[in-house]
Amino acid sequence: xxxxxxxxxxxxxxxxxxxxxxxxxxxxxxxxxxxxxxxxxxxxxxxxxxxxxxxxxxxxxxxxxxxxxxxxxxxxxxxxxxxxxxxxxxxxxxxxxxxxxxxxxxxxxxxxxxxxxxxxxxxxxxxxxxxxxxxxxxxxxxxxxxxxxxxxxxxxxxxxxxxxxxxxxxxxxxx
Numbered sequence: 792x793x794x795x796x797x798x799x800x801x802x803x804x805x806x807x808x809x810x811x812x813x814x815x816x817x818x819x820x821x822x823x824x825x826x827x828x829x830x831x832x833x834x835x836x837x838x839x840x841x842x843x844x845x846x847x848x849x850x851x852x853x854x855x856x857x858x859x860x861x862x863x864x865x866x867x868x869x870x871x872x873x874x875x876x877x878x879x880x881x882x883x884x885x886x887x888x889x890x891x892x893x894x895x896x897x898x899x900x901x902x903x904x905x906x907x908x909x910x911x912x913x914x915x916x917x918x919x920x921x922x923x924x925x926x927x928x929x930x931x932x933x934x935x936x937x938x939x940x941x942x943x944x945x946x947x948x949x950x951x952x953x954x955x956x957x958x959x960x961x962x963x964x965x966x
Contacts, residue, residue, distance in 0.1 A: 792812060792813075792814045792862075792867065793812070793813040793814065793858075793900070793903035793904050794810055794811075794812055795810065795811050795812075795813065795886075795900075795903075796808050796809070796810050796811075797809060797810075797811055797882045797885060797886050798885070799880075799881045799882045799884075799885035799886075800881060800885075801881050802881060807882075809882055811859065811877070811882065811886075812859070812860055812861060812862050812867070813855070813858040813859055813860070813900070813903070813904045814858055814860060814867050814904060815857065815858045815904045815905065815906060816906060817906045817909060817912065819857060819858075820905060820906055820909060823853075823854070823857060831850070831854070831901070832901070834850065835847065835850060835897075838850065839894070844891060847891050848887060848890075848891040851887060851890040851891055851897065851900075852887055854900075854901070854904070855883075855886065855887060855890070855900075856874050856878070858904045859873070859874055859877050860873060861873055
């Protein structure tokens with residue numbers, strides 16, 4: 792859950808700061824990522840490189856609308872009426888503008904709404920999928936062949952040399 796203060800100028804010209812709530816469940820994140828070839832972050836990077844502000848704003852708007860809601864005790868309510876109410880505020884327009892024009896705020900928002908344990912869960916699922924694939928191959932009678940070792944291109948294969956420092960000049964005696 793991300794609780795964000797948004798400062799905006801209301802329709803009476805007054806500066807107002809209100810707190811708004813955004814949240815995305817794991818299922819919502821998976822559905823959202825599935826819409827993009829390469830994932831949301833990759834798409835945004837490409838749009839930034841192409842300087843496509845219109846499309847950047849559209850993608851962030853989707854994310855904001857998907858994640859916006861209102862707290863009601865232990866519930867987080869999201870529905871069309873709640874989202875429509877938010878989009879009719881000056882705060883919404885200010886927030887979309889900030890996300891589309893400020894890379895740091897955009898990154899903080901994405902990281903803030905992403906489910907907290909999503910990365911660990913993704914690693915667990917990937918390991919599980921690899922194990923399942925190996926089991927299925929073994930069950931099909933295929934033998935698993937070990938992968939050849941890859942050479943570390945960052946490692947120099949030359950013999951290691953001892954590093955010797957030049958002798959230190961003598962230190963003057965303490966006064």
